[in-house]
Amino acid sequence: MNSNINMSNEEYSTYVESKAKKSPIFKNIVWAFLVGGLICTIGQLITNLFLSWGFSKDDATMVCTISLIFLGAFLTAINVYSKIGQHAGAGSIIPITGFSNSVVAPAIEFKTEGYVLGLGANMFKIAGPVLVYGITSSVFVGLIYWIIKLFM
Amino acid sequence: MKIGKQTIKLENTPKILQTSSIVGPKETQGPLSQYFDKHIDDIFFGETTFEKAESKFMKTCIDNLLSKVPTLPENIDYIFAGDLLNQCICSGYCIRDLNIPFFGLYGACSTFCESLSLASTFINAGYAQKCIAATSSHFCSAERQFRMPLEHGNQKSPTAQCTVTASGSAIVVPKDVGTQGPLITHITPGKIIDMGITDMTNMGAAMAPAAFNTIMTHLQDTQRSANYYDIIATGDLGVLGSEILVDLFNKEGIDLNGIHADCGALIYNHDKQDTHCGGSGCGCMASVFSGYFFDQLKSKKINKILIVATGALMSPLSIQQGESIPGIAHAVAIENEV
Amino acid sequence: MDMCMELFKVFITGGIICSIGQILIDKTKLTPARILVIFVTMGVILTFLGIYGPIVEFGKAGATVPISGFGYSLGKGVMEAVDTMGFLGIFVGGVKSCAAGIAAAVVFGFLASLFAKPTIK
Structure with a gap:
């Protein structure tokens, strides 16, 4: 009898991998597709509504973004968004409502540590990287675009 | 001693x-x-x-x-x-x-x-x-x-x-104080075992080798066989971790089926409660032992139990730094006087 | 009828973008935060390469509502600003075009957290 396992770390990892239940990927994709598609469709309906009220295309898109962010924040605050997320996965993470959810969720949770260092400091705990990498890449893209324009 | x-x-x-x-x-x-x-x-x-x-x-x-x-x-x-x-x-x-x-x-x-x-x-x-x-x-x-x-x-x-x-x-x-109760006869503090698992959502797999090591060492040290115990209860290996533990013992020619129970797997109804692989946490073994197993010992439905609480000694910080999850398990043998 | 066709395209485009995210989550064990970062960065780059623009033409909100659409407005905004403002536009354009979204997220986040309390699922 040996109290140590006769397996290397790699062998153990492979063994665990083969044993572990896989995510129901087909079901997950269907959910993500339907919920993601639905949120985008709602966005389009909002945009169309404002277009019909005489807003410019850019303005209508902006109102759509603000409305969906409101919707995401509202559903998070009434404890519904996390329930949707359990099923929808990427379908509710990737739309802008998911961005809103990842801003609001830590803000609600860390309120107990105070309004400044709790709520304020943790609000962008999950969504912060989106701004960091989004804005940084936009600046790089802008720089490259500017350089290209110099030679054209 | x-x-x-x-x-x-x-x-x-x-x-x-x-x-x-x-x-x-x-x-x-x-x-x-x-x-x-x-x-x-x-x-x-x-x-x-x-x-x-x-x-x-x-x-x-x-x-x-x-x-x-x-x-x-x-x-x-x-x-x-x-x-x-x-x-x-x-x-x-x-x-x-x-x-x-x-x-x-x-x-x-x-x-x-x-x-x-x-x-x-x-x-x-x-x-x-x-x-x-x-x-x-x-x-x-x-x-x-x-x-x-x-x-x-x-x-x-x-x-x-x-x-x-x-x-x-x-x-x-001490044994002679108060009413009758189950006695603690042996303890086996565990060693840290790390098999290189890095997935924080798969703690059972990270801890199962530690549980295996501690239980095996305990059996060797006390020269007991696994079926000396009515139940060998692990803390929170969950469904997957338990399967791995049983597998590991099978490889050594020891059949744990019918002897092994896991508090994390017992505490929830996984299908209805959507708890995936089961419960975990310090409170899991503590409440299941204090509630369920102690009751079974008191009513003599079981007389010999080895409780093995399993732990994963990582923090979100160490995982973000790319470290793997070290597992540990401590065993306590509790027996009724017969 | 046009309206229905438009909404159908929106639905399909949004659905496909989210499905790609789901496949990444399930197959690579990437965390949601990483998925968001990848999508927003890809949105900026694809916009610069002129690939995301046509997708937005086709899918409308189906391409702008996902977080890659956030990258689209960052990329589009910065290029437009460089056109009109020159060098300074590099720093102004991206954030300016997303200002509404960011401000909305901060303010609604703040207000929501004043009233809400977390619960268990």
């Missing part, structure tokens, strides 16, 4: 006089509900923060324990307690009001066996007459420390486990 590689035989066989358990709403809906002393529906337990709520869970659990044995807090010699929160604040703030000398322990989810081991060695050596071992965990305080904010909409991996909202405590006394 130390026997074999790392087991301690407690010649004076300290006794577990009483236990107490308290659970949250999700555990109340689980199959073991009837065995727990107290059921709390409010996840905040009337407090303003989850950390305070967890402290109150533990405090209520210990108060309930003290009410079961006619003794004052002042008469308790030492308390050994721990939880999952940073700097063990749950235990600290809970025991602040109790006026009992306190050893704060951290062994992740293995803490219950660690505290029971130390409490029983103190009693065995004659340094104390009444010691308490207690641990707790809370789903919400653990989620925010180890995982994502509660309201964040994300999917759980099928191998994920759910931290149990519960606390359990036991009072250990």
